[in-house]
Amino acid sequence: MRIDRALIRSYGSLKDEDISFGPLTVVTGPNEAGKSTLRSFITDCLFDKNPMKYPEKKASDSGKLLVTLSDGTGRTAERDGKKTAGTFDSVFGISGKEYVSVYSVDTEDLRDDRPLLDGGIRDRFLTVPGGRALPEVRSALEEERTGYIPDLRRSRNSKIAVLEADLAEKAARAEALKNAADGDGAYNGLIARRKELEKEISEAETAADAEKKASEAAAVEKSKADSRAKLAELRKRESELAYAERCRGKDDSVLRSDLERARAASEEAGRKLDSCRRSMGAVDPDAVLARARDIENLAAYRPPEPAPAARSAGKKTGTALMALGAVLMAAGALLAAVTGEIYPAGAAAVGAVLLLIGLRKRPLRPAYSSASGPRPGADPLLDSVASGIGMVRTSDRRADIARLRSLLSDAEAFSAARTAAAGCSKGLKEAERSAELFYSGFGGEEGYAKARKDLAELDSVRQQASALEAAVGPEAAPAEASAPASGSAAEDLVRLSRERGQVEQAIRDIEGAVRTEDAITARSEAENRLYEAVRRWGVLRFEQEILDRASERMFSEHRPAVLSEADRLMSLMTGGRYRLHGDIGNGKITIEDTRTGAVKDSTMWSSGLRDQVLLSLKAAVALGMCSERPPLLLDDVMATFDPDRRRGACRALASLADRMQVIYFTCDPSAAADLAAAGASKVVLGGPGKAPAGPSD
Numbered sequence: 001m002r003i004d005r006a007l008i009r010s011y012g013s014l015k016d017e018d019i020s021f022g023p024l025t026v027v028t029g030p031n032e033a034g035k036s037t038l039r040s041f042i043t044d045c046l047f048d049k050n051p052m053k054y055p056e057k058k059a060s061d062s063g064k065l066l067v068t069l070s071d072g073t074g075r076t077a078e079r080d081g082k083k084t085a086g087t088f089d090s091v092f093g094i095s096g097k098e099y100v101s102v103y104s105v106d107t108e109d110l111r112d113d114r115p116l117l118d119g120g121i122r123d124r125f126l127t128v129p130g131g132r133a134l135p136e137v138r139s140a141l142e143e144e145r146t147g148y149i150p151d152l153r154r155s156r157n158s159k160i161a162v163l164e165a166d167l168a169e170k171a172a173r174a175e176a177l178k179n180a181a182d183g184d185g186a187y188n189g190l191i192a193r194r195k196e197l198e199k200e201i202s203e204a205e206t207a208a209d210a211e212k213k214a215s216e217a218a219a220v221e222k223s224k225a226d227s228r229a230k231l232a233e234l235r236k237r238e239s240e241l242a243y244a245e246r247c248r249g250k251d252d253s254v255l256r257s258d259l260e261r262a263r264a265a266s267e268e269a270g271r272k273l274d275s276c277r278r279s280m281g282a283v284d285p286d287a288v289l290a291r292a293r294d295i296e297n298l299a300a301y302r303p304p305e306p307a308p309a310a311r312s313a314g315k316k317t318g319t320a321l322m323a324l325g326a327v328l329m330a331a332g333a334l335l336a337a338v339t340g341e342i343y344p345a346g347a348a349a350v351g352a353v354l355l356l357i358g359l360r361k362r363p364l365r366p367a368y369s370s371a372s373g374p375r376p377g378a379d380p381l382l383d384s385v386a387s388g389i390g391m392v393r394t395s396d397r398r399a400d401i402a403r404l405r406s407l408l409s410d411a412e413a414f415s416a417a418r419t420a421a422a423g424c425s426k427g428l429k430e431a432e433r434s435a436e437l438f439y440s441g442f443g444g445e446e447g448y449a450k451a452r453k454d455l456a457e458l459d460s461v462r463q464q465a466s467a468l469e470a471a472v473g474p475e476a477a478p479a480e481a482s483a484p485a486s487g488s489a490a491e492d493l494v495r496l497s498r499e500r501g502q503v504e505q506a507i508r509d510i511e512g513a514v515r516t517e518d519a520i521t522a523r524s525e526a527e528n529r530l531y532e533a534v535r536r537w538g539v540l541r542f543e544q545e546i547l548d549r550a551s552e553r554m555f556s557e558h559r560p561a562v563l564s565e566a567d568r569l570m571s572l573m574t575g576g577r578y579r580l581h582g583d584i585g586n587g588k589i590t591i592e593d594t595r596t597g598a599v600k601d602s603t604m605w606s607s608g609l610r611d612q613v614l615l616s617l618k619a620a621v622a623l624g625m626c627s628e629r630p631p632l633l634l635d636d637v638m639a640t641f642d643p644d645r646r647r648g649a650c651r652a653l654a655s656l657a658d659r660m661q662v663i664y665f666t667c668d669p670s671a672a673a674d675l676a677a678a679g680a681s682k683v684v685l686g687g688p689g690k691a692p693a694g695p696s697d
Helices: 035-046 096-102 120-125 134-148 159-179 184-247 253-280 285-290 292-297 308-339 343-361 380-389 397-440 445-472 488-512 516-557 561-573 607-625 643-656 669-677
Strands: 002-011 014-020 024-028 062-068 074-080 083-085 104-106 578-580 590-593 599-601 632-635 662-666 681-684
Touching: 002 035, 014 035, 014 681, 024 035, 024 669, 035 062, 035 074, 035 096, 035 104, 035 632, 035 662, 096 104, 096 607, 134 159, 134 516, 159 488, 159 516, 184 445, 184 488, 253 285, 253 397, 285 292, 285 380, 285 397, 292 380, 292 397, 308 343, 380 397, 397 445, 561 578, 561 607, 561 643, 578 607, 607 632, 607 643, 643 662, 643 669, 662 669, 669 681
Parallel strands: 024 662, 024 681, 104 632, 632 662
Antiparallel strands: 002 014, 002 062, 062 074, 074 083, 578 590, 590 599
């Protein structure tokens, strides 16, 4: 499966983003640019439920994820509010929690090795079939064998050492009986020696008891000293964390809730104001409101009617002059034609003058029609209002008045929306100022979050320190310190007790007339028991060697593919320095230094090496966990790598991207450059105050 594009309309800090992804993609940008938000968006779209809590889910969340499955089928997961349609839970066959623990990880998630060591992942991917019981079998063999003879040390309490001591005692007894002289001399000497031994044993018991008490006191004092050292560390840590006390009782949840409500109210008021502005068209709302009284009075206002009499008189006078002029012109022209004189032509000229005067007296035809608009000057108030607000008049006065009333209603709604928007804007600024003032005392929101986290640690440290302080009490004075016991008194007591037993046995032998042959038989039996113990030790050692060789062959021939892939990735990251040692069937991860052959468990790893081992294992598990192979999302997991190991890790991720999509999120330009050099496409997200950039190569 591969994610092709993320179309985000609104999700956390991301707005109107169109991001494309390749097989290996590095998403880079400064802190708070939206990298972690983008990782959460992808995870939210892939799974119906997942444990990621950042950013907080909102009803305004909106976006799509366009993916291509391994069979070439295209699918879309759409985020709408707090729910996602088209998730891939059934396609992958894993839960969102499992995806976050293996596929979508930051540095903290990477260092959580519990998913690898516990449960089904270990048994399914990281253990040789049938090999899980091998560590228990080998441990049982080891325990029994070292019970006979411990490795690299001697012990008087081991089975063979006890049998050797018993044989020596039996041999000495048989030799003493063979050499014992008849008579009371030997018997009386044994009685005397028994009395001496009883006195010496009593003294040795007293000394051993005192030695034991001194040893116990020294052990108690050492434990207290260790506890005091731990207490000093806790008090030092308490001093380092004391600054966090200032945020006790200061919860920003109400502040954040108020800020979110203020933003939502401001956005809603802005949308309403825009809607009102659109409904007004090109008309100025303030101009309409300024003529509100005139608009309200238009219905009651009656425009003045024109004076019809004056118009009629002018019309009649003009008509008469025109008629007289026409008669004179016709008569003059006729007379001039008949008589041939010039005087009748003068009458025709006078008629022409009268005709022109009549035309001037006649009223002009209006320059308008009812179809083209109202008669100018017929309704001065309506004309003034329409002209003042920029509205074009029509011939229908009622329609114009209705339009003006509608515009007045819209203008009043616009004014109310503008007032509300101003109030919401003011409220938002006050909420932002309150948040800024609150967080300024902690150096910003991140500083507050760190202080809250440190406050929880401070309470824990104080609780531990109080418990330790109550347990250890005041520190002992130097004179009270007890010297550690040497153990010589206890050894003397054991030696004297053994000798007394030998003397008692010798006395009983003499008193019971035990024969020398019985002592020789007892010595022979002791020899046989010692021989059987040595033979059993040899058999156990041989069995252990066979088991070790069989295990080595089994791991080499039947090693899980996931471990082989993890070996390959770790070799690329560490330049061939380390490889996995065995499997993880015993719940432990061990690696081998290929240069020295030394085997290291997790207690011997540096933080950088730990991250490299766990990244190799989780990437290999991710490759084999799902047949559909969802994308691997990594959030700055190479932060502890040195430059050489980081470049090796980039090569490893590039080789992994041939089989599954890898998306790496980082604010480190060096890591982004190394990944780009390994063939990754790059997506740059902008920081605060900077417009987010689109994908680039």
